[in-house]
Amino acid sequence: MKMKHYHRMATTIQKTWRGFYTRKYVSNYYSRKRYLEGLKIKNEIMLNELEEYAEQQEQMTEIKKDIDQKKKLDTFSRKNHYLLSTVVQPGVFNSPYKPYPDEMEFHLRNAKMDSPSPHPPKKSKDKIFDPSWRRYDLPKPEVLPPVNGKPQGPFRDPREVQQQRYKPFQPTLRVESNYYSLDEAREKMKQEEWVNRLIDIKFQPSKRKTYAYEPLLHSTSSFGHLPYGTSYFRHEYPDKWLFGSSEKFRTVVPPIPVFEKLNDTYTEG
Structure with a gap:
């Protein structure tokens, strides 16, 4: 508790x-x-x-x-100052049909033209170098001064350096191969074939093989051949027409007289 x-x-x-x-x-x-x-x-x-x-x-x-x-x-305004009005001729922005000229007219009047920038003097082309460089006129030493101290090495063998500098030309396989190598190889193969063959004319058998004539199924069928292109393809049979030459279609438009003279005065093409 x-x-x-x-x-x-x-x-x-x-x-x-x-x-x-x-x-x-x-x-x-x-x-x-x-x-x-x-x-x-x-x-x-x-x-x-x-x-x-x-x-x-x-x-x-x-x-x-x-x-x-x-x-x-x-x-x-400076570029288009020539559009300013004159006493004789009003400008583009001074229309004679308006009571007062345009605002651009006043900008053209107040425009200040830039003063022409002076061109730098042209350098004479007679002398190749700058005449201010007087060190060209100083006499040059005939012999270089001796190098003080031993140069730091290690250096490579002079022969190895000369061999690397004057190493021979190593052309690629395409440069080394002859351009006419394919034609020369073909000509060489032809000469080898001509030397190795026994006869100039190949042997031809005197017996000529005859082949059995195989008739066409289209022309030798028991049902006969189709008359397409031989019976009714190039000929016309007016007696078999549905409407003969006497019975013509009833025309709605009156006939043209030139076409009515087709079989009478014109030859069929």
Whole structure:
């Protein structure tokens, strides 16, 4: 009984302590309220700063766009300054049918032409090198000065280096082979055949083999062959027509006189 009582009292103490710890350190209402109020104020400040930054960026973009547009307009005015109006002849942008000239006319008037850039002086072609280089005029030493110190090695054998430098030409198989090797091989084979054969004319038998005639099934059938192409393919039989030469079809359209004279005045093709 005592142990149960102790466990129950420990549970009560733990619940009370945990609730106090949670309310004070984990989910403190007043501290959370102060934090949210400060966060709200900070958000408002950030939003105001972002709005100011966005307005500043828009202004910078508009200023840059205006500068680019002005540069393009100035370039166009300098290139097309010949379209400006004169006292005698009105220009393209100054129509006589309008009460006032176009805005481009004033831009052409205010355009400032670029001054011609000076060309660099041409170099004389008589001298190959630059005359400012005076070292060409210095006397050259006849003998090179001696090399101080021993050169570092190790070095390869001079014979091996010379052999590598002057090694013989090693052509490929295609370069080494003769271009007419195939024709020469054929000619050589013909000569060998001509030498090895016994007679010039091949042996021909005196008896000639005869082959039995095999009649066609189409022409030797007991039922007879078909008359296609022999009896009625190239001839006409008007008496076997459904309508004879006297009886013609009844035409709805009146006949053409030229076609009526076909068998009388024209020959059949």
